[in-house]
Amino acid sequence: MNPERGDSTPGNQKKEVQMAVQEGITLEKKKGYAILKVDNPKTRNALSVPIVEYMEELVDEVIRDRSIRCLILEGGGEKSFIAGADIGGLYKMTPEESRYSIEVGHRLFSKIEMMDIPSIAAINGYCLGGGLEIAMSCDIRLCSANARFGQPEINIAMIPGWGATLRLPRLIGESRAKYLLLTGKMIRADKALDWGLVADVYESVDELHEEAEKLAAELASKAPITMKMDKKMIYDSVGRQPTDIAQRDALALGLLFTTHDAKEGLLAFLEKRAPEYTGE
Numbered sequence: 001m002n003p004e005r006g007d008s009t010p011g012n013q014k015k016e017v018q019m020a021v022q023e024g025i026t027l028e029k030k031k032g033y034a035i036l037k038v039d040n041p042k043t044r045n046a047l048s049v050p051i052v053e054y055m056e057e058l059v060d061e062v063i064r065d066r067s068i069r070c071l072i073l074e075g076g077g078e079k080s081f082i083a084g085a086d087i088g089g090l091y092k093m094t095p096e097e098s099r100y101s102i103e104v105g106h107r108l109f110s111k112i113e114m115m116d117i118p119s120i121a122a123i124n125g126y127c128l129g130g131g132l133e134i135a136m137s138c139d140i141r142l143c144s145a146n147a148r149f150g151q152p153e154i155n156i157a158m159i160p161g162w163g164a165t166l167r168l169p170r171l172i173g174e175s176r177a178k179y180l181l182l183t184g185k186m187i188r189a190d191k192a193l194d195w196g197l198v199a200d201v202y203e204s205v206d207e208l209h210e211e212a213e214k215l216a217a218e219l220a221s222k223a224p225i226t227m228k229m230d231k232k233m234i235y236d237s238v239g240r241q242p243t244d245i246a247q248r249d250a251l252a253l254g255l256l257f258t259t260h261d262a263k264e265g266l267l268a269f270l271e272k273r274a275p276e277y278t279g280e
Helices: 014-022 049-064 087-092 095-114 130-136 152-156 164-172 174-183 189-195 205-220 224-236 242-256 260-270
Strands: 025-029 034-038 071-075 080-082 119-123 126-128 140-144 148-150 186-188 200-202
Touching: 025 049, 034 049, 049 095, 071 080, 071 130, 071 205, 080 119, 080 130, 095 130, 119 130, 119 205, 126 130, 130 164, 140 189, 140 205, 148 189, 152 174, 164 174, 186 189, 189 200, 200 205, 224 242, 224 260
Parallel strands: 034 071, 071 119, 080 126, 119 140, 126 148, 140 200
Antiparallel strands: 025 034, 148 186
């Protein structure tokens, strides 16, 4: 079902997509990185199909722009990162529309996960349902102390359809993932840190956003080809044997030695200066 053909699916009208833009889905480009923000306090930054479609357009723009070397995903306000999907919209969906909504979400989340550049989820307040699923598609998750995490779909007789059953066990282990999925309970920021769901916790939302931008700027200064290879190798390592990993790592390192950036990194270290990477 393609919005361009005028199919009767959620988000199929340009008017609806424009509404998503007006409701605070923005992309701010800074030096070396960009911030994709969901800012609609009326819905606690909930995701609808048109919003997800528009976010995909913005992610595609990030992917095309070679000057952007890191992406931050954040929610506006103090109380919520992304509080999940639009329940009112879900209630009105037909089975066909529901299938389309799942396809749209998986497409966006997979693009974020598989981008060449690193991504950071800066999580404040409620990070529930689809909000946690999109956060898990990011490479690094940071949060403020008021963050709350959960997959509450069981409480409305639904399942998390945007990848939680795959990504959550990978991040926190099968037993803890089942606990969250089967009980629908929320966990606090300190437990999320203890379980490995987030990399760090900050006292305030302002500090969270400040530190996320510092990290994005730092990552943007790193060698782009190497970060791309690191991401793909981590993703590709699941289930592989050590002998396969050794051969793959040798080939990857051999390829890196042919790049300008590798030579620049080694030379800058010897000359005791900061490297200037070009992505070549």
